[in-house]
Amino acid sequence: MPGSSVIRTPANIPDLPSQTAQELEPVLKVFEFRVSRYYASLIDWKDPDDPLRRIVMPETSELDSMLDIDASDEESNTVAHGLQHKYRPTALLLVNDVCSAYCRFCFRKRFTLATLRTDHILPPGHDHSNEKETTFDIRSGIEYIAQHPEIDNVLITGGDPLTLSVGRLETIIRQVRAIPHVRAIRIGSKVPAFDPETITADVLAMLSSYSSADRRIYMMMHFNHQRELTSVACGKIAEIIGHGLAACNQTPLLRGVNDSSTELAALHRGLADAGVAPYYVFQCRPTRGNERFMLSLQEGLEIVNGAKAQLSGLAKRFRYVGSHTTGKIEIVGVLGDKLVLRYHEAKSTADENRLMTWPVDRPVAWFDEIVRNQAAKEVAA
Numbered sequence: 001m002p003g004s005s006v007i008r009t010p011a012n013i014p015d016l017p018s019q020t021a022q023e024l025e026p027v028l029k030v031f032e033f034r035v036s037r038y039y040a041s042l043i044d045w046k047d048p049d050d051p052l053r054r055i056v057m058p059e060t061s062e063l064d065s066m067l068d069i070d071a072s073d074e075e076s077n078t079v080a081h082g083l084q085h086k087y088r089p090t091a092l093l094l095v096n097d098v099c100s101a102y103c104r105f106c107f108r109k110r111f112t113l114a115t116l117r118t119d120h121i122l123p124p125g126h127d128h129s130n131e132k133e134t135t136f137d138i139r140s141g142i143e144y145i146a147q148h149p150e151i152d153n154v155l156i157t158g159g160d161p162l163t164l165s166v167g168r169l170e171t172i173i174r175q176v177r178a179i180p181h182v183r184a185i186r187i188g189s190k191v192p193a194f195d196p197e198t199i200t201a202d203v204l205a206m207l208s209s210y211s212s213a214d215r216r217i218y219m220m221m222h223f224n225h226q227r228e229l230t231s232v233a234c235g236k237i238a239e240i241i242g243h244g245l246a247a248c249n250q251t252p253l254l255r256g257v258n259d260s261s262t263e264l265a266a267l268h269r270g271l272a273d274a275g276v277a278p279y280y281v282f283q284c285r286p287t288r289g290n291e292r293f294m295l296s297l298q299e300g301l302e303i304v305n306g307a308k309a310q311l312s313g314l315a316k317r318f319r320y321v322g323s324h325t326t327g328k329i330e331i332v333g334v335l336g337d338k339l340v341l342r343y344h345e346a347k348s349t350a351d352e353n354r355l356m357t358w359p360v361d362r363p364v365a366w367f368d369e370i371v372r373n374q375a376a377k378e379v380a381a
Contacts, residue, residue: 099190189221218248220248253304265310278316
């Protein structure tokens with residue numbers, strides 16, 4: 001696939017004040033900037049509150065963050081170079097560290113935005129000085145998946161797999177598809193939003209050749225705001241679906257981007273109209289530098305419920321969840337004075353479908369304290 005034209009420094013954005021670009025230079029030494037020219041054309045760079053600008057624009061506050069770089073403890077799920085296995089039926093292959101543009105809230109910024117490799121997660125025996133966390137050489141990952149028949153679906157992710165050449169991506173998909181017990185292949189990508197025109201006919205034809213009625217390829221898209229659903233993007237979605245690929249979407253809930261019921265509803269209405277299945281709305285992970293995007297669970301639930309009240313059943317199929325160390329925790333609702341949560345997927349079988357509660361009048365933005373509190377209650381009982 002031909003590489004798309006990208007802007008790699010804010011100084012090359014014509015409508016951005018030069019002083020702003022200069023102030024960001026210290027940030028760029030730690031966390032890179034990258035935006036496709038297509039996506040840059042959608043942004044009002046003179047408006048600091050433009051939601052699309054907020055997605056890709058660095059801020060000096062990123063350097064003051066005290067949050068963890070691996071908020072969901074992906075290190076504990078890494079079982080081979082570039083392979084994670086957290087949930088019994090699902091494996092993740094991390095195949096590259098590049099995206100068409102870089103989301104500032106990325107929970108894997110340790111190897112996407114970060115300029116140093118010190119936080120890359122590598123299995124024992126691997127060297128940070130000459131290896132990345134992601135890898136094109138997936139042989140050890142393929143061997144692991146082949147030896148674990150409980151794995152029936154594989155998520156190919158990164159970075160963004162759709163920034164790879166057609167040949168390299170096909171090599172990866174072919175190896176995964178050759179494993180008999182893997183039924184579904186998922187491709188996590190924001191290219192349909194960030195640079196849809198780079199998804200060429202050759203890419204779609206290749207993906208289609210590995211997708212069948214009983215062995216489907218799923219495009220796991222990342223549209224965060226209704227303005228990303230341009231005519232170009234929607235046209236590409238139609239091509240994706242027309243090639244027999246399943247289309248789904250997931251988005252984090254982000255302060256200043258989609259943190260209103262009206263916007264969240266408009267986004268999911270537009271996705272449903274385009275034939276994309278709403279999948280997850282994620283609680284923003286407390287990854288280093290993400291403070292400005294985070295909301296409390298209580299705020300998030302109010303926004304999600306307000307959005308769902310405006311939507312048809314087709315558009316409100318998504319679940320509001322957070323990807324915690326212990327599993328995907330769904331924020332279900334409020335019962336009396338309690339916030340009710342449930343494990344939608346659990347790392348430990350003991351947590352499957354477990355319910356938890358939290359005082360609704362105690363704002364909380366992440367699940368660590370809730371999980372600890374639930375464990376303490378169960379020990380006391």
